[in-house]
Amino acid sequence: MNLTADPATAAPSRTAPALVVEGLTKRFGTRTAFENVSFSVNHGEVFGFLGPNGAGKTTTVRTLGTLIAPTSGHATVAGLPLIPQNGVEIRRRIAIMPEAPGLYLRLSVAENLSYFAGLYELTDGPARIERALRAVNLLDRADELCRSLSKGLRQRVGLARALLSDPTVLFLDEPTSGLDPVAAGTVHDLIDALRNRGVTIFLTTHRLAEAERLCDRVAIMNTTLRLVGTPDELREQLFSKRLEIRTREPLADPERVLAGLAGVESWHRADDGAYVLAVADPGLVAPDAARALVAAGADVLSLSPSQYSLEDVYLRLIDTDVEAQNR
Amino acid sequence: MILLMTHRRQPGARLSTTRVRAVALKEVRDYRRNKFIASTMAVMPILFMVAPVITIFNLPASIPAGRLDAGIGISLLYLTLIPALVPAVISSYSVVGEREQGTLEPVLTTPVRAEELLLGKALAAFVPTLAISYAMYGIFLGLAAAIAHPNVTTNVFQAGRILAQLLFTPLLAGWSIWAGIAVSTRTSDVRVAQQLSSLVSLPPLAVTALMGFGILRPTVGLAVAFGAALLAIDVLAWKLVSALFDRERLITGSKA
Numbered sequence: 074m075n076l077t078a079d080p081a082t083a084a085p086s087r088t089a090p091a092l093v094v095e096g097l098t099k100r101f102g103t104r105t106a107f108e109n110v111s112f113s114v115n116h117g118e119v120f121g122f123l124g125p126n127g128a129g130k131t132t133t134v135r136t137l138g139t140l141i142a143p144t145s146g147h148a149t150v151a152g153l154p155l156i157p158q159n160g161v162e163i164r165r166r167i168a169i170m171p172e173a174p175g176l177y178l179r180l181s182v183a184e185n186l187s188y189f190a191g192l193y194e195l196t197d198g199p200a201r202i203e204r205a206l207r208a209v210n211l212l213d214r215a216d217e218l219c220r221s222l223s224k225g226l227r228q229r230v231g232l233a234r235a236l237l238s239d240p241t242v243l244f245l246d247e248p249t250s251g252l253d254p255v256a257a258g259t260v261h262d263l264i265d266a267l268r269n270r271g272v273t274i275f276l277t278t279h280r281l282a283e284a285e286r287l288c289d290r291v292a293i294m295n296t297t298l299r300l301v302g303t304p305d306e307l308r309e310q311l312f313s314k315r316l317e318i319r320t321r322e323p324l325a326d327p328e329r330v331l332a333g334l335a336g337v338e339s340w341h342r343a344d345d346g347a348y349v350l351a352v353a354d355p356g357l358v359a360p361d362a363a364r365a366l367v368a369a370g371a372d373v374l375s376l377s378p379s380q381y382s383l384e385d386v387y388l389r390l391i392d393t394d395v396e397a398q399n400r
Numbered sequence: 401m402i403l404l405m406t407h408r409r410q411p412g413a414r415l416s417t418t419r420v421r422a423v424a425l426k427e428v429r430d431y432r433r434n435k436f437i438a439s440t441m442a443v444m445p446i447l448f449m450v451a452p453v454i455t456i457f458n459l460p461a462s463i464p465a466g467r468l469d470a471g472i473g474i475s476l477l478y479l480t481l482i483p484a485l486v487p488a489v490i491s492s493y494s495v496v497g498e499r500e501q502g503t504l505e506p507v508l509t510t511p512v513r514a515e516e517l518l519l520g521k522a523l524a525a526f527v528p529t530l531a532i533s534y535a536m537y538g539i540f541l542g543l544a545a546a547i548a549h550p551n552v553t554t555n556v557f558q559a560g561r562i563l564a565q566l567l568f569t570p571l572l573a574g575w576s577i578w579a580g581i582a583v584s585t586r587t588s589d590v591r592v593a594q595q596l597s598s599l600v601s602l603p604p605l606a607v608t609a610l611m612g613f614g615i616l617r618p619t620v621g622l623a624v625a626f627g628a629a630l631l632a633i634d635v636l637a638w639k640l641v642s643a644l645f646d647r648e649r650l651i652t653g654s655k656a
Binding site: 101132135138139140141142161162164165167168169170171173174175176177178179180184187188189190191192193194231234 | 416418419421422423425426429430433434501502503504505506507508509510511512513647648651652
């Protein structure tokens with residue numbers, strides 16, 4: 074992979090945040106797509122936008138991309154206020170890769186990119202096309218018709234198209250949707266490379282492991298914005314920290330041994346037999362726990378802090394929403 | 401503060417010839433490889449040539465002037481169906497077709513303005529239509545000179561008729577294209593768009609029909625007057641269709 078473009082040429086201003094969204098709302102008649110959404114994204118950040126189907130993720134991307142008009146609220150995109158007068162200039166500074174790449178299947182890969190180079194009025198179109206295709210490892214397929222490409226390859230062409238204009242902010246809407254793990258891995262590597270180049274990436278995804286791996290911060294959306302932060306911050310907001318203990322044999326009286334430890338908020342036995350302790354600080358509780366276990370005659374196999382996944386955070390939030398709706 | 405984004409062209413905004421050219425080139429490439437469009441554009445003009453050629457071939461030398469005018473008028477009316485109907489096939493597909501195949505959204509995320517996108521699409525339909533229509537008219541004139549009786553040939557080669565045909569061909573094509581694009585931006589099904597476009601492309605043919613049946617004399621002045629009117633309508637149609645081009649409705653199906 075070779076991303077050699079000068080990131081400085083793509084960024085109009087790198088001091089202000091790349092995206093600022095304040096109280097943005099979009100309604101279609103009586104249906105609310107998203108409501109009172111506020112967040113900001115720093116330059117060079119990979120920002121994950123998570124949420125279930127119908128949560129308003131794609132509508133948010135389309136709104137920030139000037140494709141649809143917000144009902145109320147403010148936003149600044151790539152340094153420009155989101156107002157009708159700035160539509161063309163905003164679209165010049167950003168790129169959006171929709172979930173379906175939307176390629177002209179009767180045209181070749183190079184012809185597809187050449188069309189978009191023209192739409193961006195790129196004076197060095199052929200060089201940009203070559204660079205974008207090299208970035209997605211498709212230079213040798215430039216003359217192939219898009220209809221002959223696999224879904225994964227089409228997704229990479231879509232990504233190459235989004236890179237053509239050296240965007241300040243790149244919106245990727247479910248870029249790995251429907252891809253096999255190998256093809257998805259290639260897209261992940263590309264996103265990593267873009268992050269290293271300083272491109273701001275707004276990534277909507279259903280794949281929580283993908284968000285956890287790639288994103289500096291994530292927002293969880295379900296019509297309203299539920300949480301924003303780094304994956305660690307979200308875990309801390311929703312869950313206690315955990316200490317996981319494995320013993321050779323089950324404890325005779327775990328309640329007596331574990332519940333009496335200072336700093337333990339609760340405990341339970343996991344399906345795999347491990348004792349999971351909810352604690353404020355695993356580092357403080359672990360030595361006491363080890364001593365108590367030995368005193369109780371247990372053979373301790375392992376004692377380690379463990380953390381909830383982003384998926385746990387996501388599911389707890391969405392489950393809470395579902396319960397609230399059912400009430 | 402409530403933001404109302406209408407995505408209209410800003411006053412004084414420059415029309416980019418680069419973007420218009422990019423759109424037109426892409427459209428032509430795409431249409432050339434679209435078997436349905438390519439075959440329709442090839443076959444339809446030939447079909448519209450058959451009746452006029454047979455008509456002028458069968459016109460006898462002793463035919464009264466009134467019937468001669470009517471016969472040639474009908475033949476030329478058939479020929480004007482080429483610029484009226486052929487571009488409707490392309491233009492009706494231009495927006496709704498892209499919408500159906502999912503290529504419209506990526507295009508609308510670029511800096512291209514509605515006027516540029518639509519003008520590029522219109523040019524891509526206009527240039528081949530003009531080439532085909534003039535070629536067919538040229539063939540018709542050649543056949544008229546070669547096989548028709550001299551008095552028929554003389555009537556066919558009247559300056560008023562030739563000027564009207566040369567002038568109306570691009571203007572009828574322009575009308576048909578903008579009507580087709582307008583329909584294409586407002587419908588959500590390619591077949592419906594094509595049927596509606598064929599219908600709305602026909603009204604200007606009334607003028608040529610009136611000339612063909614001798615109700616209006618095809619003088620140079622009349623041809624120029626109607627040509628100017630059609631030109632003004634074509635330009636207005638471009639502006640109107642551009643103003644009606646609503647990104648939000650095209651992407652989401654809902655009005656902005």
